[in-house]
Amino acid sequence: MNRFVGRTSRWLLAAPALLCSALxxxxxxxxxxxxxxxxxETLRLTLLGDAGEQPAEIDLTPLSRDWEILSRSSATNARYINGQNQVTRTLEMELAPLREGTLSIPPLTHGGRATTPQSIRVNPEPTVAPGDALVLFEASIDQSSVYVQAETILTVTLQQxxxxxxxxISAFDVADAVVEDLERRSFQRRVGKRTWLVTELRYAIYPQKSGRLTIPAIGFTAREVQPGRSLLGARLGRRLRLASEPIELEVKPVPASFSGEVWLPARELTLTENWSIDPESLNIGDSTTRTLTLVARxxxxxxxxxxxxxQGSLNIPELRFYPxxxxxxxxxxxxxxxxQRIQSEALVARSGGSWQLPEIRVPWWNTETDSLQYAIxxxxxVSVATPAPLDAASPKQPTTELSGAPATLPVWAWILSGSGWLAALLLAGMMWMSRRDRSVAAAGDIAPHRDASSLRQALVEIRRCVEQNDPASLRRAILSWARxxxxxxxxxxxxxxxxxxESLAERLMMLDRCLYGGGDISTATQGLVEALREEPAPRAVTARANELTLYPT
Structure with a gap:
């Protein structure tokens, strides 16, 4: 009963923290x-919510100042990732501007959270080519001059x-360039009394050679659909054949003022780091992971x-680095x-001391300002604490000489002293009983971790990693089995x-050296699954923490 009350109180105390974490x-x-x-023209606005958010319930009244909502649709997407069920909900709206100029999509609030405001430039109504053309087809690029390997956007527009x-649309090939498909856009455009359906096909082009780059003409074919229907379905009219004009693009070489080894022409580039444990508060044997993230628009x-x-720029024997x-x-x-490029490296402290990891500097070329910049x-x-000596940890207590004969205590003092000893013995007995109950409960809590089916599944995963020769997944699978x-x-x-x-420890150390040192993994994994299966229960393993170091030399 007391144990149930204790657990219930702990859950009640933890509930507010869990609620705040979820929010x-x-x-x-x-x-x-x-x-x-x-x-x-129309614009597509997408609201995305997760962790219980309901975009369909958001108050959209602030949009009515500058925008007209033509249509809306909602969807729910559920995914199961890393053992957790993740649900996202989206609300898509088609908006039409009410005036020209720079309009704002204001913050939309729900449940104490708000979206980031968006700024949209609305130009005057476009003009369509004269004549009675009902279908228009053209191609354009966002800039007429670009650096080699820099990005330029090709937009193929169909208006009907x-x-x-x-x-x-015919396939096309751009010589000496890399072409990446982007998302297709569709929207409506009203010119005068006529409504046009506009479809934009966009491509990211990266020229690989300086000089003149030619984007060839792109063709389009379709059949006109006439009003009414026939016995075979839609009534098809004349066949349309249209083509865009070829486009010439000037590709500039790498500037002479660029000093980096790798040419990086970007609109924006950032370099950030993250440590799993603060490198300035490590102890001997601790391991921390440094994650570097390079992002370029x-x-x-x-x-x-x-x-x-x-690891390549420093030679510090007291620190070990594992990519x-x-x-x-x-x-x-x-x-x-x-x-985006993410690179991680584990650092293991082998002895105490302080060191300094060097600065990381990545030169890049800002294509918007046309200047050399650095991500730094x-x-x-890195500070590793040195444990204090045992003698220093327990200083000697000063001694005081007593002179004279010991004083005789009164009877009541002896009775009080005896009562104190009796109370201490009773308290010690109660604490021993409490610790025994907690040990039994802990044994019951640990029992699920050693579920036989889960262990068998873990061994199956280890065998799969061995057969597929996947070192990174093998390391994670073995640590999951150990848990x-x-x-x-x-x-x-x-x-x-x-x-x-002892036998399994030797196999693990040999496998660890192969994973980090590039040795023959197939030799190290021979008989590994059988050794893990025959590993005795934790109670039968002798404590060997004082005999082995974390990374033996």
């Missing part, structure tokens, strides 16, 4: 498909005032270079692509060896 993770965002439109069937992820390794698996990715923004991470201090087998978390193989049998 902090909730996000509400707003994005638009274009930053510049014209009167008569009639219904079309079977529309196709206007570049592909593959264009970003690997960052200078701390982790890096990731390269890219996402699409409203004005093009954004590349300042030098970082199930021992009922506690292990940060590294070195930590796991202190709780393993």
């Amino acid at each position: 902090a993770l909730a996000e509400l965002s707003a994005t638009v498909d274009r930053r510049e439109i014209a009167m008569g 005032a009639i219904n079309l069937d079977g529309g196709e 206007g570049l592909q992820g593959s264009q970003l270079p690997p960052l200078s390794s701390v 982790d698996q890096e990731s390269i990715d890219q996402t699409e923004l409203s004005d093009g692509l954004q590349g 991470l300042p030098a970082r201090n 199930l087998h021992h009922g506690r978390h292990f940060a590294s193989f070195g930590d796991l060896t202190t709780a393993s049998s």
